[in-house]
Amino acid sequence: MRPYWEQRHRAVHGLRAVANLDRSEAENAKEYEVARARLAALIRQDFEAAAALSVLDVGFGQGHDAEVLQRLGVQDYTGLDFASPRPSGFPPGYRFLRQDIAAADLEVEGGFSLVLLLDVAFHVVDDDAFARMVANVRRHATDRIYVTGLFRDLPLAPHVRHRPLSAFAELGTPIDLQPWRDTHLLRIKV
Numbered sequence: 421m422r423p424y425w426e427q428r429h430r431a432v433h434g435l436r437a438v439a440n441l442d443r444s445e446a447e448n449a450k451e452y453e454v455a456r457a458r459l460a461a462l463i464r465q466d467f468e469a470a471a472a473l474s475v476l477d478v479g480f481g482q483g484h485d486a487e488v489l490q491r492l493g494v495q496d497y498t499g500l501d502f503a504s505p506r507p508s509g510f511p512p513g514y515r516f517l518r519q520d521i522a523a524a525d526l527e528v529e530g531g532f533s534l535v536l537l538l539d540v541a542f543h544v545v546d547d548d549a550f551a552r553m554v555a556n557v558r559r560h561a562t563d564r565i566y567v568t569g570l571f572r573d574l575p576l577a578p579h580v581r582h583r584p585l586s587a588f589a590e591l592g593t594p595i596d597l598q599p600w601r602d603t604h605l606l607r608i609k610v
């Protein structure tokens with residue numbers, strides 16, 4: 421899937437590179453604004469002090485979720501993306517690494533109190549890669565994991581495969597499903 425994303429990041433401009441290709445820039449922007457507000461509200465609900473969080477943001481894309489975290493006061497941020505160019509304008513505690521979350525030899529150290537898999541888990545279509553992704557996330561998550569998707573078995577396109585809730589069972593205990601864009605956000609307690 422990496423070549424697909426490298427090509428898409430190169431060829432598509434604006435939000436459509438990471439959001440919905442079938443929507444206009446304005447439609448995507450509107451949806452992102454709503455989703456960003458939802459993400460901020462959930463983090464405030466789950467954590468007393470955002471400044472104390474360490475966050476792993478898998479598939480950081482253009483850094484829109486990193487912006488939310490920066491506004492909340494998060495200082496310790498690690499973003500992973502195997503294809504997206506590094507976004508600019510973030511403070512020194514924000515690291516952006518070019519890595520595949522499904523790699524057998526993932527080079528990430530330490531634990532993260534919040535791991536974000538926002539619109540990325542359903543892009544890991546291969547079963548073995550998916551299992552490696554789950555193992556990698558489990559190894560580095562210490563408190564909460566947020567995953568978005570449709571949570572039913574649904575291969576939609578060569579680069580999209582939604583999976584049922586049971587596919588995420590190894591990550592921890594599900595808390596609830598929250599509204600996201602046209603999908604849901606699953607909150608997990610590790």
Ligand SMILES: C[S@@+](CC[C@H](N)C(=O)[O-])C[C@H]1O[C@@H](n2cnc3c(N)ncnc32)[C@H](O)[C@@H]1O
Pocket residue numbers: 421425426437438439478479480481482484485500501502503504519520521522538539540543544
């Ligand atoms: C649909 S975009 C979502 C980006 C961002 N999370 C957001 O919500 O705007 C998916 C991103 O995940 C990245 N990605 C897909 N599979 C990945 C993998 N196995 N490891 C790391 N990054 C991946 C892509 O390059 C792309 O930037």
